[in-house]
Amino acid sequence: MIHLITGGQRSGKSIFAEELALSLNSKPVYLATSRIWDEAHRQRIEVHKQRRGSQWTSIEEEKFLSKYNFTGKLVLLDCITLWMNNFFFDNGEDDKKSLLEASEELDKLFSQDCDWIIVTNELGLGGHPGNKIAMRFNDLQGSINQYIAKKADRVTLIISGLPLEIKNTLSGKQ
Template sequence: MATVHFITGGQRSGKSSYAQELALSLCSNPVYLATSRIWDEGHRDRILRHQRDRGSEWTNIEEEKELSKHDLTGRVVLVDCVTLWLTNFFFDLKSDVDASLEAAQLEFDRFIDQDATLIIVSNEIGLGGHPTNEIQMKFTDLQGWMNQYIAKKSDQVTMMVSGIPMKVK
């Protein structure tokens, strides 16, 4: 079973930077498991820039949904991020919150069933204001429920506030 450190917080709170520093403090060659789908050429360029910025010490894996198909036994793995990962389920399952949550929870359970150190980054999107339409409300609910699920199964939970890590669990 994996050791899971869950890092959450608002937009631009310092989650990814903190997670990268943590991963590099634990291992000289961590895995960066990126979950973003490539939506267009501009987004592809952004992903390539992020890969270059991380440096050669990182092993980069791009995976939209099936995190568990990668054998990461014995590795330190940074998953960035749950929000983009959930977006892929939500989009593919036609905005069905229940089906998306069930699929994500099943995949998460398969993923953490390996002997690895997992650092998982997510967003607290409900902190940024009230959604303005039904799709945003559905996704905010999905995100909140998945964050709760991950936090319960995590060994450590850190909330980032203005670049400062706050230990929650």
């Protein structure tokens, strides 16, 4: 099962995803993808860590998520946007390479026999970015979100902390 959870910044995606994971599994895996780029970001990551209890198995991995074996587990991957940021900056202006590497990594992940809850940001809802770099990243993020959504069994959009289910092939709703 792949359940993609998307929404705007600070919409409540991570809290929703964490609560969902704990309702489905007593010992889920938290797969964190963010690099720490400044003190404010480090503090934000610490808030996320403190919110999770001892029932979580936490793994921090910036890019190569498939090197871990998640067979039989429920994995919360948080978040695709920060993960794509790592490819984006590591590959310079080669956005095709970033998308290819990320897609290949996701295919390896999704071939594992486990359940996924994946958090991402819906950047396209925020308006047109003010510069070329931000526009390139928004385009890249939109492409990877579409890639995951096509493979997902469920897609939920979080708006102001409230879930709106927009795809559920498990119940026949698409």
